[in-house]
Amino acid sequence: MSNSNLLLDSLEQPILTAKKIRKKFGRLQVLRSVNIQIRQGDCIVLTGENGVGKSTLIRILSGTMKPDDYESIRICGEELFELDLSKKKIGLVSHQSMLYSDLTALENLQFFTRLYGVQNSEEKIRNILDRFGLSLRKNDPIRSYSRGMQQRISISRALIHDPELLLMDEPFTGLDEKGTRILKEIILEMKVLKKAVLLTTHDPNSMSEIATKYLNLEKGMVTGDVV
């Protein structure tokens, strides 16, 4: 790690700090003692083989799965599992779209703005639909969308409440070239705004233009370097 990077790391405030996370499924110890810190402006790319526990780690950090044991998981200084409101600072893109197939894209986004208490929701929905090129189909039910379009709406859903930290599990799956470019632009903007992103991918090479740090999950432990 270079001196300038060390200096930058120390200047930016941590958005997420997780210490000693352990998770077991049956006899399989998936996460042994995972420590991770995500700072403002970070875009961390998490790599690892299939079944190594990347999705489990994302789920735990998003507060949707409880670890078996942990010392602390703090989002902007607040304990994640003690204060539900800290979840407002997290946006989550999962393997599943987390959208209602029978509702339209517009109705889905309206529903999530209500859950997250988003102000000026109509304007934000309009902007994000425009950005992902889905305005013309906003009144179509999600079930009529292609996989890539569903992924675009799923990412819009995760961004609609303007989170400090975006957690994404394989976010580029199903996205076409345009969708990929838009998502990379959004990640770069989040970096500039001193927000943070943690994403998993099987193609780390394609992340070189946006990644600030690569972490590798192996045998239940996280290792990695600053780019």
Add this chain to the structure above:
Amino acid sequence: MKKFLVTLIALIRKDLTIERHTREIFLVMFFFAVSILFILNFVLDTEIKTRYNSAAGLIWIISVISGQLCLNQIMSLEKENDMMQAFLAAPIPLTAVYISKTITCFLGMYGMTLFLFPLYSIFYNVSLYSANLLWIAALGCWGYASMGVIISAMTIQTRMRDILMPVLFFPVIIPLIVTVVKVTQTSFLGESLSSVTVWISQLVVFNIIFTTIGIISFDSLMKD
């Protein structure tokens, strides 16, 4: 409290919007109820007194099974695309999800039960009108929905959900159904409800217990 109410309204509104788009719950419950009443019309004794005596039991059996269909549909909405994970990721009290599901299921079942009373009267040529039925049916349906949502949430992630749900749920709900049938029957026969005060109290207590269990346990049930 305001945040809780906003979330609750958003959740109920979402369920009703989906139902408005699909009409799945209404159609399933309606065709089931009408079919069973139609079949029973050929099976039941034609004597008016028998039909009066069996009305409460039959109507509640149909309500209970159509309520089960309603519960299945309402809860399966959240299984698709892992919506439960979306709720866990959101800064909302999960109790609001429980209350919203109970209210939606209650609305479906209560509407169907109120529809069954006049339908039974038409099919079997008996008069079942009583204003008391409005609140008796409300208590029966709320108790059913409040416990049903909890059991349904417990079994939602299991592979044998369709089998497990009635096996776990019906034994728990039997006391409530027996009580509501007794009170409904008394109302049908035009007798004074003061003779069944104990049963009515029991019905109210069941509602309070089931709802309290739901409010207390739903959060940890979902998170664990």
